């Protein structure tokens with residue numbers, strides 16, 4: 001099979017000006033992958049800097065509540081910067097050091113990948129520019145604040161739908177001019193080869209840990225593993241720990257938005273809105289019209305609001321190895337509320353999609369079976385979004401009061 | 412006559428040819444037609460008709476916005492084919508090429524797209540996000556239909572890469588003058604001259620040089636160094652600022668007429 005392809009999906013649809021850059025990146029990646037000391041350096045860094053291995057928490061209360069399978073939660077929220085995104089970013093950071101580049105750029109949707117990249121750049125002494133859709137800048141202001149405080153320049157992208165895909169285009173436009181000293185830290189398992197494969201490799205640390213942890217705590221493998229799917233990096237991360245175990249069912253949960261029937265969602269692998277296409281450097285299922293123009297997408301979770309999906313997941317879905325489901329915005333809020341109240345754990349809106357599906361299915365499983373939910377990130381950093389989603393009146397009063405205070409002292 | 416042969420023949424009478432570009436549907440197909448008339452009447456040899464795409468990754472802000480506005484106004488790929496058929500019939504002296512991103516071709520169906528383009532008299536394709544490694548079917552079908560798949564040279568291309576790429580293309584080679592996206596100005600300096608000399612050694616196909624060319628001086632500097640100057644963003648800006656009537660005098664000025 002052609003390099004960079006997963007079944008019929010993937011590839012490297014790059015402009016000619018990036019040919020040598022990708023040749024260099026492929027070389028650095030393949031060398032690192034063949035070098036066992038690189039992975040050791042990576043896991044040491046993640047242990048020392050980022051609380052790895054992250055725990056696998058037995059959710060006793062939720063398990064009791066649903067009365068079926070034992071529910072375990074893989075705690076990527078406890079990774080430094082609050083999500084799985086840092087795994088990929090630190091790995092690419094080590095590669096950047098090997099390649100000798102001085103500057104990194106990245107796209108961000110929720111802001112989570114942007115914060116992680118800005119963190120890595122600060123730690124490794126690299127210049128950093130983050131592209132973020134204008135709509136996301138407005139939705140995720142606290143993350144913008146942190147990126148700037150960490151020393152990154154945040155560029156709001158005003159083109160197109162002003163969300164993640166537009167930020168990716170903007171990052172590519174920077175890269176085609178700056179590639180001599182700049183590396184593009186793509187944030188998910190999408191884009192041209194080697195990004196899907198390389199990001200999946202860094203994220204596989206989640207699955208490797210989880211496989212050992214569930215055997216230790218539960219004595220055997222889980223029946224099912226749930227993960228939310230935006231681009232697909234946290235899902236690929238945990239799934240890789242169980243891909244070779246045919247008895248473990250893998251379930252990817254996409255953004256069902258306002259409901260699949262409304263068209264206001266970001267579900268590529270369920271529903272009938274997506275079709276095969278080639279954009280942003282790779283071939284996958286895209287939410288697009290008949291001509292191939294990308295559609296507007298919607299999700300309560302900015303990190304899932306994306307037109308494409310990992311070519312690796314498109315292939316695993318097509319082959320039936322991964323089952324895809326969708327969770328609506330409303331279901332997500334309910335699952336989030338329940339998880340907070342019952343376990344004292346606050347999942348990100350993105351991660352809450354995985355919780356929705358696990359909650360639907362756990363009651364039907366036997367009590368001696370286990371399921372793992374990949375909690376890709378924490379929700380408390382999304383306080384503005386979540387408070388807004390809950391339509392919380394005391395929060396609103398607080399903001400109104402604070403705004404009045406700022407206004408009175410603002411000339 | 413095949414595109415490469417036509418370009419070589421035209422070059423016997425002119426020191427440098429001109430290729431211009433426009434985004435279909437921006438600001439409207441009617442204005443596009445008037446702009447093409449002005450170009451044709453003032454000595455343009457080739458015109459790139461860009462079929463808009465929602466994710467034009469290799470384009471700078473001016474062309475990007477033109478793509479978005481054309482789509483927002485409801486332009487469909489079928490409209491682009493119908494329009495192209497009309498102007499090809501109306502301006503037979505011009506070589507028309509389709510410029511677009513690969514998804515547009517892919518969604519239409521490579522075979523159907525190329526067949527339809529050949530039927531209406533399109534001479535070649537420029538698809539910046541389709542490297543030869545990914546375009547085997549497209550390259551084969553284009554060559555079979557007598558259409559030129561235009562390849563790119565860039566300042567980052569090695570000599571070996573240039574030879575490989577040129578061997579897969581036809582018509583002419585689009586030499587990108589510098590790193591970056593469309594719409595920024597380039598100056599002729601020793602680096603650019605070296606680069607063009609490298610391009611020349613790598614292929615027998617005619618060379619077109621693009622990105623940011625906007626004045627008579629820019630075009631004159633290409634004489635003897637490249638076969639064709641590519642004018643992209645400059646005419647879009649001109650039409651925005653001064654309307655389609657300004658295009659004719661601008662083109663005539665570029666050629667020193």
Ligand SMILES: Cc1ncc(COP(=O)(O)O)c(C=O)c1O
Nearest residue numbers: 112230231232233234303350377
């Ligand atoms: C917490 C969290 N989970 C999930 C995602 C979705 O990305 P992916 O599907 O690549 O894991 C994001 C993206 O920003 C995120 O911040």
